[in-house]
Amino acid sequence: MSHSRSMATFSDIPLTYTVRRCKAEFVAPAKSTPREQKLLSDIDDQASLQFHVPFVHFYGHQPSMEGKHPAEVIRTALAQTLVLYYPFAGRLREGANGKLIVDCNGEGVLFIKADADVTLEQFGHALQPPFPCFDEFLFDVPGSEGILNCPLLLIQVTRLKCVGFIFALRLNHTMCDAAGLKQFVSSVAAMARGEATHLIPPVWERHLLDAEDPPRVTCTHHEYDEVEASLPLDKLVQRSFFFGPAQVSLLRKLLPLHLRQCTKFELLTAFLWRCRSLAINLDPQEEVRMLCAVNVRSKMEPPLPQGYYGNAFVFPAAITTVKNLCENPLGFAVELVKQAKTRVTEEYVKSVAALMVIRGKRLHFPNVIGSFFLSDLTKAGLEDVDFGWGKAVFTGTAKAVGTKSLFVQARNKKGEVGTSVAICLPAPAMERFAQELDKMLKQQPAEDNKSKSKRIYSAM
Structure with missing residues (x-):
């Protein structure tokens, strides 16, 4: 057993606790699985997705599961699930021209069983990233975070003193997106509950998102423009901002009538992009861009089959100048976001895949301060994953990833359900960002220029 002691802060409540971890082990499929090699799609293996992303689920006490260690239940279920999702138990290799291939060798995924002498209640009632002590609940096993020849999943299950637990997972993003991860983890949960009779069969079929032969780039892809860095990306701080029903309602009132039926994601994306562009103090004539993830499962003809668990999204870009974005009403930004999403068609997806093939696998999204990446996980349904202890109290990513939110x-703290968005910025820009959020939420509604909006925004 290894012992580690940590000081952490959740919701401004300092916690001192001990985490006792068993040595990391490999969990292999419970039965023999095909020994083969599987190609990733041209969307999967792009350089911009070659990183690991951490997720965390917090679960409360469940009397019916008394006496059962969640790690042991989940470990058994994981081995059973890997029989179906056996590529996760393999390792990535690099083929010709940088093409990534899953060597389905059954080596297994990394798994850690742990206990912590802290209760879920001590973490506070407003769980949201960033979690400063997250490395205690998802130990970074040395040598495990590479892309090639490394485990594709790392899972740690930490039982709490209240007999709730924390399920933390680190995923090699080339293997799947949030929807694919939900499908996989839901299968583990169903196995854990002994209800595996109605599982959605996993579908590989990664060729469906490959470029045509020969590859043809038929659309413009500003999301991959080479952009000079405008500000250093080191020394970023992270902070989460919560938007409940009241904040969303107020923002809708700032829009003209014809835009008020926009989605909550479009509204908040436009709002955050505008505030962020004001906060980073760029030249008014400098271009800023917003890149939002768009699920393409229903954009293909026919739609991707149910059970497809690969990366099935693209990042269309909206581009304008700081001056245009910040001096126009909020509706201007909403229109730009909506237009970017509308551009995503089957042709657009195939064009992205072709760009990856023609320009090479090293083509990246512009990782600069003037580019704002957003992805909506609220529709993925990760909070519904139930290992037998009920639904999660909180589930989502453990932190923002670089400039991605x-x-x-x-x-x-009031128990209201809403949307939490983690933002990464240099410290001075973060302060200006919070101030801009507050200013915009005190603007007068579009239909009543004489009334004053009450300040109702709270960042926690």
């Missing part, structure tokens, strides 16, 4: 479902 993720929308997750969360509750505030």
Whole structure:
């Protein structure tokens, strides 16, 4: 057993606790699986997705599961699930021209069983990223975070003193997106509950998102433009901002009538992009861009089959100048976001895949401060995953990844369900960002220029 002691802060409540971890082990499929090699799609293996992303689920006490260690239940279920999802138990290799291939060798995924002398209640009632002590609940096993020849999943299950637990997972993003991860983890959960009779069969079929032969780039892809860095990306700080029903309602009132039926994601994306562009102090004539993840499962003809668990999204870009974005009403930004999403068709997806093939696998999204990446995880349904202890109290990514921000479902201190967005910025820009959020939420509604909006925004 290894012992580690940590000091952490959740919801401004300092915690001192001990985490006792068993040595990391490999969990292999419970039965023999095909020994083969599987190609990733041209969307999967692009350089911009070659990183690991951490997720965390918090679960409360469940009397019916008394006496059962969640790690042991989940470990058994994981081995059973890997019989169906056996590529996760393999390792990535690099083929010709940088093509990534899953060597389905059954080596297994990394798994850690742990216990912590802290209760879920001590973490507070408003769980949301970033989680400063997250490395205690998902130990970074040395040598495990590479892309090639490394485990594709790392899972740690930490039982709490209240007999709730924390399920934490690190995923090699080339293997799947949030929807695919939900499908996989839901299968583990169904196995854990002994209800595996109605599982959605996993579908590989990665060729469906490959470029045509010969590859043809038929659309413009500003999301992959080479952009000079405008500000250093080191020394970023992270902070989460919560948007409940009241904040969303107020923002809708800032829009003209014809835009008020926009989605919550479009509204919040436009709002955050505008505030962020004001906060980073760029030249008014400099271009800023917003890149939002768009699920393409229903964009293909025919739609991707149910059970497809690969990466099935693209990042269309909206581009304008700081001046245009910040001096126009909020509706201007909403229109740009909507237009970017509308451009995503089957042709657009195939064009992205072709760009990856023609330009090479090293083509990246512009990782600069003037580019704002957003992805909505609130529709993935990760909070519904039930290992037998009920639904999660919180589930989502453990932190933002560089300049990428993720929308997750969360509750505030009042218990209201809303959207939490983790933002990464240099410290001075973060302060200006919070101030801009507050200013915009005090603007007068579009239909009543004489009334004053009450300040109702709270960042936690």
